[in-house]
Amino acid sequence: MSAEVLTPAIRDQEPLLSVQGLTKHFPARNGRIVHAVEDVSFDVRRGSTVGLVGESGSGKTTAGRSVLRLVEPTGGKAIFDGVDLFALSPREMRSYRQRLQIVFQDPFSSLNPRMRIAAILGEALDARGFPRGKARKDRIAELLTLVGLSPDHATRYPHEFSGGQRQRIGIARALAVEPEFVVADEPVSALDVSVQAQVLNLLGELQKKLGLTLLFIAHDLSVVEYLCDEVVVMYLGRVMERGPSKQVYAAPRHPYTKALLATAPVPDPTRRRTHVPLQGDIPSPINPPSGCVFRTRCPEAVAACAEIIPPVEHVGGGHHVACIRHNEPIA
Template identity: 55%
Template sequence: MQALLKVENLKKYFPAGKTNFFGKHQQLLKAVDDVSFTINKGEIFGLVGESGCGKSTTGRCILRVNDPTSGSVQFAGREVTEFSPKELQELRREMQMVFQNPYSSLNPRMTIRQTLEEVLAVHGIATGQKATERIAELLELVGLPADAMDRHPHEFSGGQLQRIGIARALSVEPSFIFADEPVSALDVSVQAQILNLMAKLRDELGLTMLFVAHDLSVVEHISDRVGVMYLGQIVEMGDVEQLFNDTRHPYTQALMAAIPVADPKRKKTEILLEGDIPSPIDPPAGCRFASRCQKCFSRCTEESPVLKEVTPGHFVACHLYDQ
């Protein structure tokens, strides 16, 4: 398959703590630390992990919402990290974002028509009657009536607002969408509707997606491949079936054990993670999961594991699989 997006050794460090005499911060928070993966054209790549692991920051660096500290981001063969402001403006038509909170991502003072007209005008796509026709098409595409364009955000439910957010992302006809936890603020029944909509749009429009979530069941439902992040690094990555049926990394195994099962008679093996998450300002020298891992041995605290292919297409960063 053809790779549309290649991320190599991506790092994003934020200044933290007090400044020294010269006004420079003495500490750095390592939000994303040496992350690499590829997303093939037409694929949905799920990125999962607990809050604060660096999932959203990774996506924002790919879109250059945040400038990476170092590393490479190649989109359709072009190095995104070297783009000028003008080139970034053109890139926005190819790469779009669906935000986590549908309530705060829309201007409450503007109607849906005004919101989408602004996008179409900024990118020189359509104005006037053509813009109205395009907005009607977009709303129908995401399952809303055309007359919804003259309402304000407060007149919609959360699920409807997220559909509008998706319509806004689709308005410039992108080929890549970064969905930043798009269903975490919605009710469970509405989550399924939005997930099914995004999968349908992927098939109909040939979209490629980076889908960020902290809910493994959501990621399993929509993703083709999955990467699991912990404290700024990917610890396991593979096809969705590989990851869920042949889980290798102890952290991923703990996440799997936490998924609730709708069967009171079925017993699950609990994996309790004890201890605190290490600080991203001063991460440990060895494996970052070592302090909470039940399978930890001496090498884990001394040497950082490298993401290696243990079976075809299945990568794990764990010393247990170095043989």
């Protein structure tokens, strides 16, 4: 599937996952609150890849883990295949774990160093009641082959592999339960650039082969552009812009998206940057700015930006923007 445009078959169907008003607060010292995620909404259509992108501290990882209830959300809904995951009891949620999986950022710390790869994948197979014996051994060999490794690697320990190979093992573990939906939480950020491309290609191939639906979390816009059909740009817990990747990258509307694109690597040395790079540091989520949370770093901010929390409004073609100065409909 091309990351440039959604096919009509995907674009017109109901989303597999619809996140509505997702909010997550953490308690801090002296009764203060960390506003990690605030009123975040987006859809993920079956068979597509949606990218959550933003700087460190933007809330994208918390949003992804909240959807899976690896951290309990404070508010909102996550409608998965018609069922609100946030309304399920812990026991009811366990029955959905097989359908929703995650690939973690650090492929070393997410694997038990004292377990052989066969045992690591075996734990995942236990979760779905997979029988032991030859059938299990064959399934482990199949999973390793699926992610580009040798079945012989099943007898080794995690420290015997490179970072890219360990991430392939993490992907195999997530796929062991045959999920429909996978959150990939910055799965290539800890890898060398040359290895990143291999893992991204693997994810794209697996999505097509297995019919996976992906929520891909990253801080690198070039990675998201390569892999994702749609993109959701987050800043300090809020959505700044979202829409089809082709539209957002070709004609970004929010000053934050423009700034992120200005700092992204440009492969063509003759190509001039048309946006102002991002300046300063992201504010504390304990004390976010009033109004638009991006206003303290925004080169286009006006006085009203301190008073109004801009709604995420549709500007045409599935493109949404949260900016009082740039939310006019696209002509």
